[in-house]
Amino acid sequence: ILVYNKPPFMPCHQSCGHAADTLANVFASHCDKLGQMLMYRPLNRLDRDTTGAVVIAKTRFAAASITGGFHKVYRAIVCGVPEPRxxxxxxxxxxxxxxxxxxIVAEDGQRAVTNYKVIAENGEYSLVDFTLETGRTHQIRVHMSYLGYPLIGDPMYGQPSAKIDRQALHCASIGFQHPVSRKDVQVSCPLPEDMKQLCREFGFKIPELKEK
Incomplete structure (x- = not known):
């Protein structure tokens, strides 16, 4: 198992226009340095502009053993202060x-459940932790925008921002059961520099997430 802290603006998969700047390329380079030939098996994915933890299985056994068995914590900076907190x-x-x-949020859509907790705020912006009970595309971004608290810098569900050139969303922690030892593993990924800079500007203290 490998866990990467994916930087912003890096797709997880190759596509038209992104043939050499993806996480798949980073993984291939890692394997080349080790003299290994391994298939690229990402077990979770993040949008191109979202940062944080991506788990890659090095073997088919590992992929089959832990697929779907993740506990993820996302961190985002949103406009406003969600109520309740x-x-x-x-x-x-x-x-x-x-x-x-x-x-969009719509009655005929698929069920989507998001848990959130405000961990810092300054009256204008908030640092929020999220856990998801479902895994719909853009779930956090859609829910927060619908409630009137869009992620800062989100061009699709909010407004572009001069403070950050992407949505301020980060997969801060991912937990799973190790496929061989069966022990619980939790890996934390620190915030990227652009979000750290916003936290400093807004006066937010960033609580650490524990690792196992």
């Missing part, structure tokens, strides 16, 4: 239009 959002999500990426 801690809660559970249970709102269905679907595509706004067929074949388009943008999602």
């Amino acid at each position: 801690e809660g559970r959002i249970d709102l269905p999500i679907r595509r706004e239009f067929p074949e388009e990426m943008r999602r």
Whole structure:
């Protein structure tokens, strides 16, 4: 098992226009240095502009053993201060239009459940931790925008920002059961520099997440 702290603006997979700047390329380079030939098996994915933990299985056995068995904590900086400061959002999500990426909250959508907790705020912006009970595309971004607290810098569900050139969203921690030892493993990934800079500007103290 490998866990990467994916930087911003790096896709997880190769695509048209992204043939050599992906996490798949980073993994291939790692294998070359070790003299290994391994298949790229990412067990979770993040949007190109979202940072943080991505788990890659080095063997088919590992991939089959822990697929779906993750506990993830996301951190985001949102506009405003969510009320209440801690809660559970249970709102269905679907595509706004067929074949388009943008999602909306809609009664005929798939169930989507997001738990959140404000961990720092300054009256104008908040640092928020999220855990997900479902894994819908753009779930955190859609839910927070719908409630009136869009992620700062989110061009699709909020507004671009001069303070950061992407949505301020980071997968800060990922936990799973090790496929061989069966012990619980939790890996934390520190915030990227652009989000750290925002936290400093907004006066937020960043609590650490424990590792196992």
